[in-house]
Amino acid sequence: MRQLIIIGSGPAGFTAAIYAARANMSPVVFASSVEAGGELMNTTEVENFPGFPEGVMGPELMMKMEEQAAKFGAEIIRDDVTSVELSGPVKKVTLGSGETHEASAIIFATGSAYRKLGIPDEDRLSGYGVSWCATCDGFFFREKVIAVVGGGDSAMEEATFLTKFASKVYVIHRKDSLRASKIMQERAMANPKIEFLWNSAVTAISGESALTGVTLTDTVTGAVRDLALDGLFIAIGNDPRTHLVHGQLDLTESGTIAVDGRSSRTSTSGVFAAGDVIDPSYRQAITAAASGTVAALDAEHYLASLSVPSK
Amino acid sequence: MSGAPSVTDASFASDVLSSSKPVLVDFWAEWCGPCRAVGPILDQILAEHGDKLDIVKLNVDENPQTAMTYGITSIPAMKVFQNGEVVKTVIGAKPRPALEADLAAFIG
Numbered sequence: 001m002r003q004l005i006i007i008g009s010g011p012a013g014f015t016a017a018i019y020a021a022r023a024n025m026s027p028v029v030f031a032s033s034v035e036a037g038g039e040l041m042n043t044t045e046v047e048n049f050p051g052f053p054e055g056v057m058g059p060e061l062m063m064k065m066e067e068q069a070a071k072f073g074a075e076i077i078r079d080d081v082t083s084v085e086l087s088g089p090v091k092k093v094t095l096g097s098g099e100t101h102e103a104s105a106i107i108f109a110t111g112s113a114y115r116k117l118g119i120p121d122e123d124r125l126s127g128y129g130v131s132w133c134a135t136c137d138g139f140f141f142r143e144k145v146i147a148v149v150g151g152g153d154s155a156m157e158e159a160t161f162l163t164k165f166a167s168k169v170y171v172i173h174r175k176d177s178l179r180a181s182k183i184m185q186e187r188a189m190a191n192p193k194i195e196f197l198w199n200s201a202v203t204a205i206s207g208e209s210a211l212t213g214v215t216l217t218d219t220v221t222g223a224v225r226d227l228a229l230d231g232l233f234i235a236i237g238n239d240p241r242t243h244l245v246h247g248q249l250d251l252t253e254s255g256t257i258a259v260d261g262r263s264s265r266t267s268t269s270g271v272f273a274a275g276d277v278i279d280p281s282y283r284q285a286i287t288a289a290a291s292g293t294v295a296a297l298d299a300e301h302y303l304a305s306l307s308v309p310s311k
Numbered sequence: 312m313s314g315a316p317s318v319t320d321a322s323f324a325s326d327v328l329s330s331s332k333p334v335l336v337d338f339w340a341e342w343c344g345p346c347r348a349v350g351p352i353l354d355q356i357l358a359e360h361g362d363k364l365d366i367v368k369l370n371v372d373e374n375p376q377t378a379m380t381y382g383i384t385s386i387p388a389m390k391v392f393q394n395g396e397v398v399k400t401v402i403g404a405k406p407r408p409a410l411e412a413d414l415a416a417f418i419g
Contacts, residue, residue, distance in 0.1 A: 034348040034404035041344040059344055080406045096406050127385040127402030136343040139371070140384040210382060231384065 001102045002028060003303055005093055006074075007081050007244070008109030010038025011285045012275025014065035015292030016107050016299075021072035023300050028075040028103075033096065036078055037062035038111050039238070039276075040285060042133050043154075044161055049285055061285070086248045086268050089306075104306060105299045107264070108245065108257060108273040109292060112238030112283070117149065121205040122234075129211025130232050134158035137231075138165045146231035147172050147214070149202055155235040156184035162233065163193040170227070172197045174219050197227075205232065240277045249273075254280035264295035272298050314354045315366040320374040326367060328395040333417050334365040338381075338388040340372045345404035346387040352407045353389070360418035364391070391417060 006016050009031035020027040031037075040046065043058035052061075070076055077095070084106070085092040091106040114132050116122055122130060131137040134148075138161060147170035148159040156178070159169050171188065176198045178185050188194050197216065203224070204215035213228040240256045242249075250258040250267035257266055257273040264272040274295035275288035315337065318326045327334045337353055339346035350368070357366040371378040371386060381390060381397065391399040391414070401413045411418065 033352060033406045034345060036348060037344070041348075096408055127388065127400075128382070129384055131385050133343075133345065133385075136340075136345060136387075137385045139340065139342075140378070210384070 001090060001104065002026065003103060004028075004105045004107065004299055005030065005091065005101060005103040006107045006109060007084075007093070008032075008038065008107075008111055008275065008277075009036045009066065009076070010040065010062070010109065010111050010275060010288060011065065012111070012277075012288040012292035012295070013038070013107070013109035014062070014069045015289040016109060016274055016296040017069035017074040017076075017292075018065070018072060019293050019296035020107075020299065021069060021074040023296070025296075025300060025303065026073060026075075028077060028101065029069065030081050030093065030095065031066075031076050031078050033078050033080050037066070042135055043157065044135055046285060065289075081244060084244050084248070086245070086271050089270065091270060105270045105272065105302055107292075107295045107299055108249075108266075108271070108277055109275045109288075109295070110241040110244065110277050111288075112276040113241050114234070115237045115239050117202055117205075117234060117236065119202065119204060121207070125205055125207055125211050128209065129207060129230065130205065130234065132234060134161050134233050134235075137233075138162050141166045141231045143167045144230035145228065146170070146233065147197075147227070147229050148233045148235055149173075150235035150237070151175060151178040151180060152235070152237060153180045153184050154237075156180040156188045158233050158235050159188050159194050160184075160191060163191055166193065166231070169194050170197050170229075171195070172200050172202060172214075172216065174201050175199065202232070238276065238283070240280075242277060252280070256280050262294070264291065264298045270302055272302075314350070315357050315368050318367045318369050318374075320376040323369070323374075323377050327392050330365060330392070332365050333363070333391055333393045333398070334367060335389055335391045335414070335417075337366065337368045338371050338378055338383050338386050338390070339368055340370060340386060342372075343386050349387050349389075349404035349410075352404075352410060355407060356411065356414070356418065360414075364414065364417045 004027040040058035080096040151173040203217040272295040274291040389401040
């Protein structure tokens with residue numbers, strides 16, 4: 001049996017692995033088969049991670065974090081966790097390969113998943129004009145008219161990135177102001193290819209074999225209009241990825257894993273959580289990394305308490 | 312383990328469309344993170360099921376004509392060709408069990 005299992009390989013998971021490995025907890029990281037590195041693997045330049053004044057590409061940052069975790073002895077396995085058993089002193093994890101692993105402590109750093117619009121035809125046209133990954137798919141929209149839905153930093157980054165390819169990029173946002181950081185807003189607003197469509201919700205998607213347009217409903221007046229588009233990139237936020245622990249750990253009203261105060265301790269002893277999966281507010285690479293540190297230190301403290309003989 | 316071979320715009324007709332065996336074409340690009348993640352999984356599926364299904368890679372950056380012909384707008388896109396026709400499309404990187412389930416008709 002191992003001391004520590006870490007599920008997830010974004011900034012929280014790998015930072016937890018760095019700390020845990022340096023503390024001789026011999027952690028294993030289940031990094032996922034197709035999403036290793038987490039959300040930053042699909043971003044371009046990260047400009048706000050301290051220590052990189054010139055910026056760093058998201059995938060490069062994650063490869064370096066992985067390298068740093070491996071250097072101190074963390075074992076990294078590229079497979080998906082399919083189920084967990086958390087009650088009791090021995091935590092059990094089953095992988096996609098069918099293998100099971102056991103540990104005294106476990107850290108969930110499973111991050112978040114793209115939020116969908118939740119309207120008809122969104123799934124049917126995914127991959128046929130509806131996209132979730134600007135860095136992957138922007139190339140296919142050279143000289144096309146496209147839109148990004150959302151008002152956060154991700155939406156601004158995607159819109160700005162997509163102007164490298166598209167002739168026109170609409171930003172469709174439900175409100176009349178943006179959640180995005182000022183620098184990202186200003187960059188998007190200064191871009192002549194970007195046009196903002198305020199107070200607009202996408203209420204329908206049209207197209208037979210491929211996307212041809214969307215229906216927008218004005219969130220203030222209720223007025224409805226159609227907008228012809230070749231591509232629609234959805235960046236309306238993320239939801240914490242908690243399906244593995246439903247019924248086993250307490251969740252908050254926001255759907256994140258509940259933790260005790262500023263710690264990473266969940267409702268079950270020996271089970272810790274870090275990163276976006278516990279964070280309804282900040283969701284930055286650096287806050288996730290810090291959260292991973294907290295989880296590793298809490299796990300270390302917990303493992304030390306197990307080895308103290310009880311009176 | 313040997314990886315899936317590459318095809319190009321020039322070789323597509325002979326390597327894929329004329330094949331007597333079903334061929335899965337993995338439309339990918341260097342800049343696409345999910346494509347790089349799913350590549351090794353396709354190599355594993357080829358190693359195990361290569362007797363029933365051929366798997367080849369097409370770099371969309373270097374071979375835009377074929378990508379355009381098949382209306383690719385999202386990668387990774389995996390299309391199975393049989394007798395020159397697309398008979399199955401899978402879009403997006405998926406874990407091996409999910410991909411094998413999608414391809415069950417060809418590798419089952």
